[in-house]
Amino acid sequence: MNEIKNVRHSRIKERLAFYLLWVFSILTIIVLALIVSDILVKGLPHISFSFLLEEPRKMGKAGGIFSVIVSTFYIVVLSVVFAAPIGIAASVYLTEYAKEGPVLRIIRYGTEALAGVPSIIYGLFGYSFFVVFLGLKYSILSGALTLTLMILPTIVRTSEEAIKAVPSSYREGSLALGATKLQTIIKIVIPTAMPGILTGLILGIGRVVGESAAVIYTAGSSLGVPDSILRPGRTLSVHLFTLASEGLSAENTYATAVVLITLVLIINFIANTLINKIFIARRR
Amino acid sequence: MENVRIKVRDANLYYGDHHALKNISIDIYDKSVTALIGPSGCGKSTFLRCLNRMNDLIPNVKINGEIQVAGNDVNRYDVILLRKKVGMVFQKPNPFPMSIYENIAYGPRIHGIKSKTTLDDIVEKSLREAALWEEVKDRLKSDAIGLSGGQQQRLCIARTIAVEPEVLLMDEPTSALDPASTMKIEDLMENLKKQYTVIIVTHNMQQAGRISDYTAFFLNGEIIEYDKTEKIFYKPRDKRTEDYITGRFG
Numbered sequence: 001m002n003e004i005k006n007v008r009h010s011r012i013k014e015r016l017a018f019y020l021l022w023v024f025s026i027l028t029i030i031v032l033a034l035i036v037s038d039i040l041v042k043g044l045p046h047i048s049f050s051f052l053l054e055e056p057r058k059m060g061k062a063g064g065i066f067s068v069i070v071s072t073f074y075i076v077v078l079s080v081v082f083a084a085p086i087g088i089a090a091s092v093y094l095t096e097y098a099k100e101g102p103v104l105r106i107i108r109y110g111t112e113a114l115a116g117v118p119s120i121i122y123g124l125f126g127y128s129f130f131v132v133f134l135g136l137k138y139s140i141l142s143g144a145l146t147l148t149l150m151i152l153p154t155i156v157r158t159s160e161e162a163i164k165a166v167p168s169s170y171r172e173g174s175l176a177l178g179a180t181k182l183q184t185i186i187k188i189v190i191p192t193a194m195p196g197i198l199t200g201l202i203l204g205i206g207r208v209v210g211e212s213a214a215v216i217y218t219a220g221s222s223l224g225v226p227d228s229i230l231r232p233g234r235t236l237s238v239h240l241f242t243l244a245s246e247g248l249s250a251e252n253t254y255a256t257a258v259v260l261i262t263l264v265l266i267i268n269f270i271a272n273t274l275i276n277k278i279f280i281a282r283r284r
Numbered sequence: 285m286e287n288v289r290i291k292v293r294d295a296n297l298y299y300g301d302h303h304a305l306k307n308i309s310i311d312i313y314d315k316s317v318t319a320l321i322g323p324s325g326c327g328k329s330t331f332l333r334c335l336n337r338m339n340d341l342i343p344n345v346k347i348n349g350e351i352q353v354a355g356n357d358v359n360r361y362d363v364i365l366l367r368k369k370v371g372m373v374f375q376k377p378n379p380f381p382m383s384i385y386e387n388i389a390y391g392p393r394i395h396g397i398k399s400k401t402t403l404d405d406i407v408e409k410s411l412r413e414a415a416l417w418e419e420v421k422d423r424l425k426s427d428a429i430g431l432s433g434g435q436q437q438r439l440c441i442a443r444t445i446a447v448e449p450e451v452l453l454m455d456e457p458t459s460a461l462d463p464a465s466t467m468k469i470e471d472l473m474e475n476l477k478k479q480y481t482v483i484i485v486t487h488n489m490q491q492a493g494r495i496s497d498y499t500a501f502f503l504n505g506e507i508i509e510y511d512k513t514e515k516i517f518y519k520p521r522d523k524r525t526e527d528y529i530t531g532r533f534g
Contacts, residue, residue, distance in 0.1 A: 169378035173440070176336060177391040177447055178368035187390070192381055 039261060043254030051255055056223050060239060061248045065256055067225040071140065071233030072263075074226060075219060076208050078144035079151065084201055086148070087155030088190070091197075094156070095163045096185055115153035122150045123214035131218055138232040143219025150214055151204035158203065162196020163189060195275045202271035209264060212237040236260045287314040289451060289481040290335060295349035297330060297339070304330050306505045308349070312498070317473055317482045319492035319513065322502030323533070328485045331502070332453050335483070336370040337363050354450060368395060371449035375456040377436035379428035379443070384411075384420050387428045387439055391447035406446050414442035415472050434465025441472065452476060454484040458491065470495050489529065493517055501525045 054064030098104045126146025136142040166189050174184040190197070212235070220232030221242055234242070236256060243253040290312035297305035305327045312318050320328040333339045334351055337358060351358045358366055368391075379387050388407045397403060407424065411417040416438040420431070428439055437457060444452060458466040473495050476482055486492050492499055493513060500510040501522075509516060509525045520526040527533055 167378070169374060169376060170380055172338065172341070172374065173378040173380065173443075174390070175341070176338060176367055176372040176374075177394065177443065178364045178366075179391075179394045180364060183394050187394070188380055 036261065039254060039257045042250070043256075043258035046251040046255040047258055051252075052259070055225065056239075059246075059248060060223065060243050060252060062252075065236070065239060065252075065259065067223055068234050068236055068239045068256070069259070070225050071219070072209065072235040074140045074229060074233065075144050075147065075215070075235055076205055078140065078229065079147040079208050080201060080205060082144060082148040083151050083155055083204060087152055087200070088159055088197060090152075091156050091159035091163055092185060092190070095160050096181070096189070111153045111156050115157060118213075119150060119211055120213040122146055123217040125149070126214060126218040136230070138218065138220030138222070140219055140226050140229040140231065140233050143215050143233070143235075144229070146214050146218040147208045147211060150211070151207055154207070155197075155200045155204050158200025159193070159197045162193035162200070165196065166192045198271065198275060202267060205267055206264060209235075209260070209267065210237055211235075212241045216241070236263070288312070289314040289354060290483075291350070291352040292334075293350040295331075295334065295347065295351055297327075297334065298346045299342070300344045304505050305334070308507055310500060310507060310510055312481060312483060314481050315477055315479070316497040317477045317484060317495055318498040318500065319496035320483065320485045320500050320502060321487075321489065321492050322528070324487075326502040327505040328500075328502045329455055332372075332455055332483060332485050334358070335451070335453055336367050336372055338372065368447050369449055370451040370453060371444035371447065372453040372455065373437070373440050373444055373457045376460050377433055377440050379431070379436050379439050381427070381429055383425050384428050384431070384439060385424040388443050388446045391443060395447060410442040410446040411439075413445050413475070414438045415468065415475075416442055432465070434461050434468060437461060437465065437469060438472065441469075441476075445476075449480065451481045451483065454482065456485050456487060459487060466491075489531075501528060503528070 051064040052069065053066050055066050056068065057063035094104065094107065098107075123146065126142060126149070130136045130142040130145050131138060136145075170188050170192060171184055174188045175181070179187070215235050215238050219235065219238075221234045221238050222232040223234055224231075226233040236259060240253060240256045240260060243249060243256060288311045290310075292308055292310045292312075295305060295308040296303065308331060320332065322328050330339065334347060335353060335358065339345045339347065340363065347359065353361075353366065353370055356366075380390060382390075385407055388410050389403045392403060392406050397406070408417060408421075411420065416435060419435060420439075428436065431439060437460075441452075441457075458469050461469070470491065473482060473484070477497075484492075484496065496513045498511065499513045499516040501508045501516065501520075501524075503524060509520060509522045511521075516525060517529060520529060
């Protein structure tokens with residue numbers, strides 16, 4: 001009798017746990033849906049080709065966001081171009097060459113700590129180092145270099161994990177054929193770890209696109225189309241922040257938010273298909 | 285009289301303080317299959333890895349004594365050239381996550397072969413020698429991970445052959461395979477020994493008996509007995525060899 005009771009009890013508990021988990025997961029989706037739909041409802045009606053292709057007028061109160069899109073594009077591309085090779089090289093060194101010991105532990109601890117530093121701190125450092133000390137002024141270059149520093153820890157960490165996940169039997173197989181360590185890393189280890197490395201890069205791009213604090217103090221918030229990377233520019237997030245905080249135009253604020261969200265979604269989509277493609281091609 | 289391909293004299297190996305190989309001396313003959321048998325942890329795989337210096341990858345390993353492959357001291361020889369001459373097939377099939385073709389072409393490419401036609405020829409020849417060509421010739425571009433375990437192991441053999449080694453080291457090459465695949469690989473060895481010096485570590489006594497010409501029995505880091513396989517199996521000189529062969533321990 002008791003046994004049956006126990007079974008019934010645990011079955012009820014099981015049910016209860018299931019419904020609770022279900023409710024909470026639905027809750028997170030609902031929150032996300034609310035945010036996205038709020039922005040879409042308020043912003044979508046103001047999206048048009050002219051909004052995307054016209055330059056802002058009256059400090060963004062009127063006109064479009066063309067120059068802002070261009071600046072965002074420049075900053076994203078530049079920071080990835082800087083961060084990817086440095087990040088991958090560093091993670092290769094840390095996983096394949098560095099000997100376990102106090103130095104490696106300090107570097108690991110350092111990258112972990114850096115990944116958690118608030119972006120405004122990076123902005124402050126970027127301002128005093130790139131903008132003032134190196135004399136790069138408020139520019140796309142200063143902004144991109146600052147963001148490079150900001151996303152580097154994430155890229156190093158994810159690449160490290162991806163490289164560590166490459167089975168050592170691949171390395172042994174390659175070395176046993178007479179390959180050097182460098183050949184093994186370039187031709188076997190990095191290609192195998194590529195999906196993971198790309199994930200890190202894309203997470204980095206996501207942070208760059210969404211960042212405003214570190215950019216305002218380094219790339220400035222000039223509304224013109226930058227004709228060189230030494231000129232200042234305003235990214236989407238900074239534009240959104242400025243419009244919202246100065247209460248210039250609710251329509252344009254929400255329309256900009258729509259573009260920002262869409263961009264992030266597109267980046268995620270590209271990342272996922274890219275990663276799936278590589279993975280599935282491998283598994284077949 | 286057969287040619288000695290590998291000559292080892294008084295080799296000792298230490299993992300830190302652990303004395304893993306003790307005074308190993310052995311002559312291994314060309315164009316034959318030599319089996320290394322013995323219980324787990326007796327040093328047979330460690331010894332195999334001395335011959336292509338895979339032990340270099342492990343920190344705190346110290347080796348002394350003389351290990352010669354084709355007259356060259358392995359510890360003074362260039363390690364890249366040594367590993368090209370002394371190929372290795374591992375316990376678990378480890379094809380690279382790329383196409384069948386790329387797996388085989390990888391070795392020749394890193395050793396400087398660029399011509400597409402030469403590579404095509406090497407790929408076909410190696411796959412034929414490894415008895416895999418007929419099964420994969422129509423899908424050379426497909427991923428090696430999709431092959432069965434037995435096919436993967438033959439691919440690894442083909443990949444090793446592709447760099448034209450003189451010696452083939454096999455570290456329990458069939459222990460992860462089903463009986464049918466095991467049989468295919470055993471048949472294959474019959475042909476391989478015509479061209480290469482084959483050394484195989486095996487846990488499977490019947491396998492050693494079926495395929496090897498010579499057998500060395502390892503115990504606690506020493507070679508207890510080394511002779512022609514039939515002698516080891518039918519007239520072992522040492523009591524410990526007899527006990528192991530007859531399954532009294534191990």
